[in-house]
Amino acid sequence: MNRRNFLKIGMAAGTTLLLPAQFAWAAKNGTPPKRLIVVMLRGAIDGLSVVVPYAEDNYYRLRSSIAIAKPGDTDGALDLDGRFGLHPALEMLMPFWQQKQLAFIQASGSTDPTRSHFEAQAYMETGQPGVKRASDGWMNRLLGFMPDEKSVLQAVSLGPMLPRIFSGVQDVSTVPLGRQAGRATVMDKPGINAAFDRMYEDSDALSAAYRQGRKSREQVLSDLNSDPVSPESNVADNGAPPPAGFALDASQLAILVRRNPGMQLAFAQLGGWDTHVGQGGAKGQLANRLRSLGQGLKTLASDLGPEWSHTVVVVMSEFGRTARQNGTNGTDHGHGNAMWVMGGPVAGGKVYGEWPGLDDAQLHEGRDLAITTDFRSVLTEICERHLQVDSERLAAVFPNAPKTPASILNRLIGA
Amino acid sequence: MRISLFGKSLLLLGLICAVPASHAQTGKKADSSVQAAPSVSAKELQALHVLNRLGYGPSPGDIDRVLQKGVEAYIQQQLHPESLQMSAALSERLMAVPDIHSTDAALYADYGPPQRKAAAGDQAKIKAVTQRQNQVADAAREAHLLRAVYSPAQLQETMVDFWFNHFNVFAGKGQETKIWTGNFERDAIRPHVFGRFRDLLGATAKHPAMLNYLDNQKSTSERIAKNGKKLGGLNENYAREVMELHTLGVDDGYTQADVTALARIFTGWGYDPKRLVDGVDPAFFFNSKKHDENEKKFLGNTFAAGGGEEEGERALDLLAAHPATTRHLSYKIAQYFVADSPPPQLVEKLAKRWRETGGDVGKVLDTLFKSPEFWSADAVGKKFKTPWQYLVSSLRATGLPMVTNVKPLLGMLRQNGQTLYGCTTPDGYKNTQAEWLNSDALILRLNFANALGSGNLPLWKSLPTAAASSMSADDNAGMMAMIEKQPELTASKARAADPFLMQAALGNAFSQNTLDAWAIARPQLRAGLILGSPEFMRR
Incomplete structure (x- = not known):
């Protein structure tokens, strides 16, 4: 973990000098590392199909062909709390709900009014809605305040590109997706990579990335070739291969966590949620995606083993979709959405947040679910109560974030 | 052969490139341009810079060829590539690539949804149809790659890359976009890369790959059937992205009401599967039955009821000529050719040229290649x-x-x-x-x-x-x-x-x-x- 730049963070955030938490936490040695895994659903998932407000008559009026039926009806939602139901394709997550390890924050999101995917994603990743010039990601800033675990895999991003949420001065390891992650390549041969090391011994961004890549590859290769992936991650879905292979990635991520408990922050992303056309209901396009996501989350939880009790998983998306279905049996870009929070430390079994209602008059700009909980409130709550980052540092991770109204997110994190 | 004797510095190229003499700005030498070091030819490094930036980098012998022609003449030739002949080997290879010479209609009839329908649920046949669709997309990929690597009109190829990404379509969207992506590049992008922006915008708006990819094909005015049931309705996907990505830039001068109005304006813009099966080309077809005939207000302009297909053209005119579009595109071009965060004065220079020429891309590029910013040490090799x-x-x-x-x-x-x-x-x-x-x-x-x-x-x-x-x-x-x-x-x-x-x-x-x-x-x-x-x- 690279600490040389932590001074810059304090200065960039315009705050007084903040030391990495390792100094403040010296007394806490011996406590197991806490962990946050963020799964971002790019393209704006339809939260009203995930946490279904089945008690609202207007939900069924606005969505004549794509609504999820009430619990008890054919292909109906799975009842959560008498007001909301879970999409039936996420049935595999119900045990987590029952064990109170899964919670939702309905009507949450970024209060910036943009309906641009790219702008809204950027705001959610920089943690600074409305600030167009913000460049580094909140997970990178957060990393600067986490205790140093001396692991090259302290912060991991799955996939070939480093997302905005992780960009910034702290070093983050990108790990390939799928089986490729564990395969040895030419550059893993000492006789060959030594020659390249010599060319990348400078202090510039390329050399830094190269060195981080060499170290993390070494670790990932060794880890993934020591433990087998969970057999469940290979199970075909009704004979078809898993749509996005997320279960395999989740299983591999779990191996890396088990072998590197110092992994504190991880990020994964899934696309394909921009369902303008033929979204489907209990079955169809969105249902298939949800099943793949749910299977991956279940695999992650079970494969993490004892580490699950130190892990919080957040699933979030840039905005929700129109409350009213559009002319092509889909939904267009909307506003409020549901955030998912899972993990051992979560006080789950509850739909958090104030429900703004779905009557025509209650809709944001007459078309979308309104937002009553800022996404940063949820994230700060997790950072504060789970990762135990103090409020001064949190102010640098999420500058100008609204204060969490205690009544809304009270005890989202149980421990 | 000259051997570089410099210490370890990745700034090497930047140290050596000065603005070519013919480009020197009167009375002002670019601050960051530095004199060439004695043992390396500055000209050679200028040649390297244009090969790296206008094109995809040098092949053996290219630097000498540019030097022989002169850097300035090379740039002009790249901006006017009509005289550049691709090699016989490349033309023969491209001629032999299957399907890339077909019309939209032929691809649709031969490989598209009608074939899937003809498979009548037979899984083996459906698989074969999908395979053929993948082959059509792969053929287009092969042609794209061959041209990029081997075409002498290198700037044309990088501009195809630039504009394709600007007007991106995703070949994995569905059957139609998959088989038409190559034609989208061939017919909507390639002919216009140095032309007027309005032509690019119009060609992409009407191409069936775009109509399919961003769903405009499916967007219709809402109608009430005889039994009182609502039929069809808007899909605002294209209307939003054409403003946010293709023209104005995100949140620059438009509202949700403009998105909805534009979606209504574009209702009826699409293609007609029946005409495609009959081989009618081009694929674009305005279906007045799907069009919303009511009055619309778009970007402060009133579109009187009954404007028909022309409404879409007028909306594109407004978008192409909008100052926000000029800013947005000038920035993107400067970013592609000069620096990740391009100098504001360069963006302004390009925007000025854009306004003067009514969005003539070739002329804007000419200004860019003559700018000191393009030749600055902050840009070269960076x-x-x-x-x-x-x-x-x-x-x-x-x-x-x-x-x-x-x-x-x-x-x-x-x-x-x-x-x-x-x-x-x-x-x-x-x-x-x-x-x-x-x-x-x-x-x-x-x-x-x-x-x-x-x-x-x-x-x-x-x-x-x-x-x-x-x-x-x-x-x-x-x-x-x-x-x-x-x-x-x-x-x-x-x-x-x-x-x-x-x-x-x-x-x-x-x-x-x-x-x-x-x-x-x-x-x-x-x-x-x-x-x-x-x-x-x-x-």
Whole structure:
């Protein structure tokens, strides 16, 4: 973990000098590392199909062909709390709900009014809605305040590109997706990579990335070739291969966590949620995606083993979709959405947040679910109560974030 | 041969490029331009810069060719590529690529939904139809790659890359976009890359690939059927993205009401499957039955009721001429050709030229290539290559014979996160370092560099074996495993690159650090080290 730049963070955030938490936490040695895994659903998932407000008559009026039926009806939602139901394709997550390890924050999101995917994603990743010039990601800033675990895999991003949420001065390891992650390549041969090391011994961004890549590859290769992936991650879905292979990635991520408990922050992303056309209901396009996501989350939880009790998983998306279905049996870009929070430390079994209602008059700009909980409130709550980052540092991770109204997110994190 | 004697500095190129004499601005020398160091030809490095920025980098002999012609004349020729003849070998290869010469209608009838329908639920037949659709897309990918690597009209190819990503469509969207993506590039992008922006905008708006990809094909006015049931309705996907991405830029001067109005304006813009099956070309068809005939207010303008198809044209006129579009496009062009964060004064200069010429892209580019910012030390050799640019420039630098099997190259792009025609979202692939540099990205590139350099990529079918690679089979097992195994490749042959030829092709412009690394490495690693050098990661 690279600490040389932590001074810059304090200065960039315009705050007084903040030391990495390792100094403040010296007394806490011996406590197991806490962990946050963020799964971002790019393209704006339809939260009203995930946490279904089945008690609202207007939900069924606005969505004549794509609504999820009430619990008890054919292909109906799975009842959560008498007001909301879970999409039936996420049935595999119900045990987590029952064990109170899964919670939702309905009507949450970024209060910036943009309906641009790219702008809204950027705001959610920089943690600074409305600030167009913000460049580094909140997970990178957060990393600067986490205790140093001396692991090259302290912060991991799955996939070939480093997302905005992780960009910034702290070093983050990108790990390939799928089986490729564990395969040895030419550059893993000492006789060959030594020659390249010599060319990348400078202090510039390329050399830094190269060195981080060499170290993390070494670790990932060794880890993934020591433990087998969970057999469940290979199970075909009704004979078809898993749509996005997320279960395999989740299983591999779990191996890396088990072998590197110092992994504190991880990020994964899934696309394909921009369902303008033929979204489907209990079955169809969105249902298939949800099943793949749910299977991956279940695999992650079970494969993490004892580490699950130190892990919080957040699933979030840039905005929700129109409350009213559009002319092509889909939904267009909307506003409020549901955030998912899972993990051992979560006080789950509850739909958090104030429900703004779905009557025509209650809709944001007459078309979308309104937002009553800022996404940063949820994230700060997790950072504060789970990762135990103090409020001064949190102010640098999420500058100008609204204060969490205690009544809304009270005890989202149980421990 | 000149050998660079500089210390370890990646700024080498930047130190040496001054604005060519013919471009010197009167009374003002660009502050950051520095005199050429005595042992390296400044002209040579200027040539290298235009080859790297206008095109995909030098092939052996290119620097000399540019010098012979003159840098300024080379730029003008690239801006007016009519006189540039592609090689007979390349034209023959392109002629032989199947399906890339077909009309939209023929592709639709031969490979599209009618074929899927004819399969009548037979899984084996459906699979065969899907395979044929994939082959159509792969043929277009092959043609795209061959042109990028081997066409002498290099600026045309980079502008195709620029505009394709600006007006991105995703070949994986569905059957229709998959078979039409190649034609979208051929008919909507390629003919207009140096032309008027309005022409590009219109051609992309009406192309069936775009109409399918951003759903306008399915967007209709809402009608009430005789039984009182609502039929159809708006889909605002294209209306939003054409403003946010193609023209005005995000949140610059439009509201949700404008998005809805524009979606209504574009109702009826689409294609008609029946006409396609009958072979009618072009595919665009305005269906007045789907069009919303009511009055609309768009960007402060009233569109009187009953405007029909022309409403869409008028909306595109407004968008193309809008000051926000000028700003947005000037910034993107400057970012692609100069720097990730382009100098504001350059963007303003391009915007001025854009306004003066009514969005004439060729003229804007001409201004850009004459600007001191383009030649500044802050720009030269500083753009981090995208995986695509890295791939194409690598192939060019080796000077190896024209590849006949592009599958391992398409695989490399997929692995690096830049699948050709594979950007799922309409914003297209970015070209910034922040987007593409990360810890694993360089390792992936270096694996490719080693495999290409040492001749272990099966890029040639049934060619005689070149000098056998001196790397052990064991060395390359990993790389071979990385490239997806294709049964038809078992008879393929590979060739190693000549490091000395490559070094000269790249103008010997390497830091001392890099040269030292080469000096102590095994000779058989040298070609891979050249392609894998920090200098070659940038352009």
